[in-house]
Amino acid sequence: MNYQTKKSSLFLKKISRATTTFTQIWQVRNLWVLLVGAFLMACDDPEEIGTELFGQDIGLAYTDTLTVDASTIQLDSMQTSGIPSVFVGSMSHPVFGDYTAKTFFQPTNIDTIKIDTAGTNAYKASLVESVDSLALYLVFRRVAGDTTKAQTFKVHRVKSTATPTVSKVYNTGDALPEYDPTPLATVTRNPLKPIRNANSTSEDTSKYNYVKVPLPMALAKEIFAQRNLSSANAVVYDKFKDIVKGFVLVSESSQNAALSYFSVGQSMMDLSYHYTYTYRKTTGVDTTVSVNKTTSFYFSNGTASTGEQNVRWTNVTVNRKGALANLKKPADALKSSDAGGYVYMDNISGLAVKLRFPTLLQLKNNKNVAINKAELVLEPDQPLSGFSRITNLVAIQENGANRPLRYTSTNGFVYANSETQIASYATKDNTYTFNVTSALQNILSGRATTNGWILTPTWIGLASSSSTSVSVLSSSRIVAVEPVQAVFNAKNIKLKVYYTHISK
Numbered sequence: 383m384n385y386q387t388k389k390s391s392l393f394l395k396k397i398s399r400a401t402t403t404f405t406q407i408w409q410v411r412n413l414w415v416l417l418v419g420a421f422l423m424a425c426d427d428p429e430e431i432g433t434e435l436f437g438q439d440i441g442l443a444y445t446d447t448l449t450v451d452a453s454t455i456q457l458d459s460m461q462t463s464g465i466p467s468v469f470v471g472s473m474s475h476p477v478f479g480d481y482t483a484k485t486f487f488q489p490t491n492i493d494t495i496k497i498d499t500a501g502t503n504a505y506k507a508s509l510v511e512s513v514d515s516l517a518l519y520l521v522f523r524r525v526a527g528d529t530t531k532a533q534t535f536k537v538h539r540v541k542s543t544a545t546p547t548v549s550k551v552y553n554t555g556d557a558l559p560e561y562d563p564t565p566l567a568t569v570t571r572n573p574l575k576p577i578r579n580a581n582s583t584s585e586d587t588s589k590y591n592y593v594k595v596p597l598p599m600a601l602a603k604e605i606f607a608q609r610n611l612s613s614a615n616a617v618v619y620d621k622f623k624d625i626v627k628g629f630v631l632v633s634e635s636s637q638n639a640a641l642s643y644f645s646v647g648q649s650m651m652d653l654s655y656h657y658t659y660t661y662r663k664t665t666g667v668d669t670t671v672s673v674n675k676t677t678s679f680y681f682s683n684g685t686a687s688t689g690e691q692n693v694r695w696t697n698v699t700v701n702r703k704g705a706l707a708n709l710k711k712p713a714d715a716l717k718s719s720d721a722g723g724y725v726y727m728d729n730i731s732g733l734a735v736k737l738r739f740p741t742l743l744q745l746k747n748n749k750n751v752a753i754n755k756a757e758l759v760l761e762p763d764q765p766l767s768g769f770s771r772i773t774n775l776v777a778i779q780e781n782g783a784n785r786p787l788r789y790t791s792t793n794g795f796v797y798a799n800s801e802t803q804i805a806s807y808a809t810k811d812n813t814y815t816f817n818v819t820s821a822l823q824n825i826l827s828g829r830a831t832t833n834g835w836i837l838t839p840t841w842i843g844l845a846s847s848s849s850t851s852v853s854v855l856s857s858s859r860i861v862a863v864e865p866v867q868a869v870f871n872a873k874n875i876k877l878k879v880y881y882t883h884i885s886k
Contacts, residue, residue, distance in 0.1 A: 443882045445879070446745070446879050446881070447876050447879075448739055448742055448877045448879055449739065449741045450737055450875050450876065451717075451718075452717075452735060452737055452872040453715045453718060453735070454718075454721065454726045454727075454733055455709075455714065455715045455733070455734055455736045456709040456711065456712055456713065456714045456715075457732035457785075457836075458785075459555040459712070460729075460730070460732045461552070461554075462553060462695045462696040462697075463552035463693065465646075466523070466646050467524065467643040467644060467645060468646060468695075468696055469483050469524075469642060470483050470535070470631050470633040470641070470642055470644075470696070471483055471527070471633040471635075471639065471640050472633070472638045472641075473526055473528075473638055473640055473641045474527070474637075474638030475867070477703070477704075477706075477726070477766075477867075477869060478702065478706065478728050478731070478733075479700055479701050479706065479707075480700070480701040481698060481730060481731070482698070483633075483696050483698045483699075484558060484632040485558075485630070485694065486540065486628055486629070486695060486696075486697075487629060487631070487646075487681050487694040488629075488681070488692040488693050488694060489626075489629075489650065489680060489692070490618065490622050490692055491622055491678065491680075493618070493677055494609075494617070494618060495608060495653065508658075508660040509659045510657060510658045511606075512655060512656055512657070513602045513603055513606040513653070513655045515599075515652075515654045516598075516601055516602035516605065516651065516653050516654075517595060517597055517651070518594070518595040518597065518629075518650075519592050519594055519652065520535070520631075520644045520649050522577075522590040522592065522593075522642060522644060522645070523643045523644060523645040524643035524770070525574065525641065525642055526730075526770065526865030527638070527639055527640030527768050528638075528640055529573060529575070530573045531572075531573065531637060531639035532571065532572035532573070532639070533570070533574050533640065534569070534570045534571075534633065534634045534635065535569050535570075535571070535631065535633050536565040536568050536631070536632050536633070537565055537566045537597070537629050537630075538564075538565050538630040539561060539601075539627075539629060540560070540562075540628045541559070541560045541627070542627060544560060544628070546627075546628065546693040547693065548691060552693075554696065554698040554731070555697070556695060556697060558695075558697050559630070566597055566601065566629075567595050567597050569594070569596075574642065575591055576591055577589065577590060577591065578591045590645070590648075592648075597651075601626075605626065606653065606655055619691055622679070628693070641730075643865065646682045646694065647681075650679060650680050651678070651679040652677070652678050653678075653679070654674070654676045655675055655676075656673060657673055657675075658672045659671055681694060682694075698730060698731065702731075705721040706721070706726065708720075712785070713785055715736065723871060723872050723873065724872065725872055725875075727772065727837070727838065727839050727867060727868040727870075729772075729838075729867065730865055730867075733867075734837060735838075736780055736784060737758075737834060738833055738834040739825075739833060742825060742833060742877075743826070743833070745826065745881060746826060750884045751881055751884070752882045752884055753819050753822045753823045753826065754880040754882060755817075755879075755880045756819045756822045756879045756881075757816065757817060757877075757878045758777075758805075758816040758818050758875075758877050758878075759814070759815050759816075759875070759876045759877075759878065760805075760813060760814045760870055761870070761871075761874035762814070762870055763869040763870065763871065765867070769867060770864065771807060771866065772814075772839040773807055773866075774804050774805065774839065775814050775816075775837050775838070775839055776797070776803060777798035777800070777805075777821075777835045777836070778795045778796065778797055778798065778837075779795075779796045779797065779799075779830070779835060779836075780832050780835055780836045782832050786836055787831070798818065798835050800819065800820045800822075801818070801819055801820060802815075802818070818877075822879065839868065
C-alpha cells in the first residue's frame with residue numbers, strides 16, 4: 383500500500399457516504415477532492431445545522447425516508463364571522479358528504495339618507511319625494527359544486543329581538559338569529575352562472591356575476607322614512623341596525639347543487655329614490671328640478687381604527703359519508719389505516735391532517751444528530767370536477783391530544799418552527815413541500831414539545847417574509863374562507879431526511 387492510498391483508507395474510516403442500507407461506500411482516490419466534498423456534504427447549509435458542528439469530528443452522513451403516521455382529525459368549529467365571504471346553498475360531495483349552509487348579515491349605510499341640501503332649502507314647500515326601489519346585489523366570489531342546477535335564493539328579515547354583536551366570534555355551528563319564516567323575497571337562478579368573465583383576474587364584478595334580489599316596496603318605504611331632513615341624528619351604522627337588524631339568506635334546490643360564496647366587499651343593498659322641487663320665479667316660467675339618488679348599504683363597514691362594525695356569519699351542517707362519519711366532535715381522529723389508507727382535508731367543515739413520525743428519534747441511535755436537510759412532501763389526489771384545489775397548506779404543532787398547540791399568553795397557534803410554515807401547491811410535481819430542517823432538529827434536541835404537526839388548508843393570515851419563503855401571521859382562529867378539500871393517499875406523504883451523526 384503506497385502512502386497516498388494509506389492516507390485515503392484512514393480518512394474513509396472517519397467519513398463515509400452511505401444510504402440507510404449501508405450497502406455502498408464510495409471510493410475516492412484524490413484525498414483533497416474527498417476532503418472538500420465531505421465538507422460540503424456535511425455542511426450543506428451551516429445555518430441549518432448549527433455552529434456547534436464546527437471543530438467537531440464529523441461522522442457518517444445518511445439519507446432516509448421516515449415512517450409517517452397520518453390521521454384525519456376534526457378541528458373545533460370553524461370561524462365564519464368577519465371573513466370576506468358569506469355562503470349559502472346545499473352541496474353533495476361523494477367523499478366528504480352533504481353540506482347545507484345559510485347565512486346572516488347586516489347591511490349598514492355610511493351616507494345619510496338625506497334629501498335636504500343647500501340648493502333646496504328655499505324650496506321645501508315645493509319638495510316632492512318618492513322612493514323607487516330597494517334591492518340586494520349579491521356578488522359571487524367562489525362556488526363549489528354543480529352550477530348547472532337551479533338555485534332558489536330566499537331573503538328573510540331578522541326579528542327585532544335579535545341581538546348579534548361584533549364583539550363575539552361566530553362559528554359554523556352557531557345558530558343564526560331568529561328570523562321571520564316568511565321570506566321577504568325569492569329569486570331563482572337556472573343555471574347559476576357565477577362567472578361573468580373567466581379570463582379576468584380581478585376579484586370584482588368584472589369577473590363574477592351577481593344575483594339581484596328585489597326587496598318589497600314596503601321595506602323600501604320603511605327605510606326611506608328614516609331620511610334625515612334636518613341633517614341631525616343621521617340614521618347610519620348602529621342607528622340603522624336598530625331599525626333593520628339584518629337578514630338571513632338561504633338557498634334551496636331540488637337536488638344538492640352548489641355552495642355559493644358571495645363577496646362581502648362587493649355585495650350591497652341599494653335604496654333608489656328621487657325628489658323634485660320648483661324654482662318659483664316672479665316673472666317668467668317656474669323651473670322644476672328632478673334629482674335621482676341611490677344610497678348604498680354595505681355588508682362590511684368599518685375602518686382600521688373602528689374595526690368591523692357589522693355582524694355576519696354562516697351556519698353549516700354536514701352529513702358525512704363512509705369512514706368520515708366517525709368524526710363527530712372536535713379532536714376525533716381517524717387513522718389512515720381505518721379509512722382505506724387515506725386522509726382528508728376540508729376547509730368548510732374543519733377536517734385537517736395530523737402527522738406523527740414514530741421512528742424519528744431512532745435517528746439518534748445514542749449519538750448526536752445534525753439534520754442537514756429535511757423535507758415533508760405530500761402528493762394529493764386530483765380534485766373532483768366542480769371543486770377547487772387547495773392553494774396553500776399550513777403546519778401547526780399538535781398538542782398531543784389532536785388539537786393545535788397554543789401559546790398560553792396569547793392563545794395563538796404554535797406553528798412549525800421551520801424554514802417553511804406554508805407549502806404552496808406545485809403544479810409541475812403535483813406536490814406540497816415543506817422544508818422542515820429546523821423543526822426536526824428541534825424535536826431531536828428536545829426543544830419541541832411534541833412529535834407531530836397538524837396540516838390544514840384554512841386561511842389564518844399569510845405574510846411574505848422573503849422571495850423564497852412565506853410565514854404565518856400570529857392568529858388564534860382557524861377560518862372557513864374557501865370551499866376547498868383534499869384527499870391524500872398516506873403512502874404519498876413522505877418525510878425525507880438528510881442527516882449526520884457527529885461525535886464530540
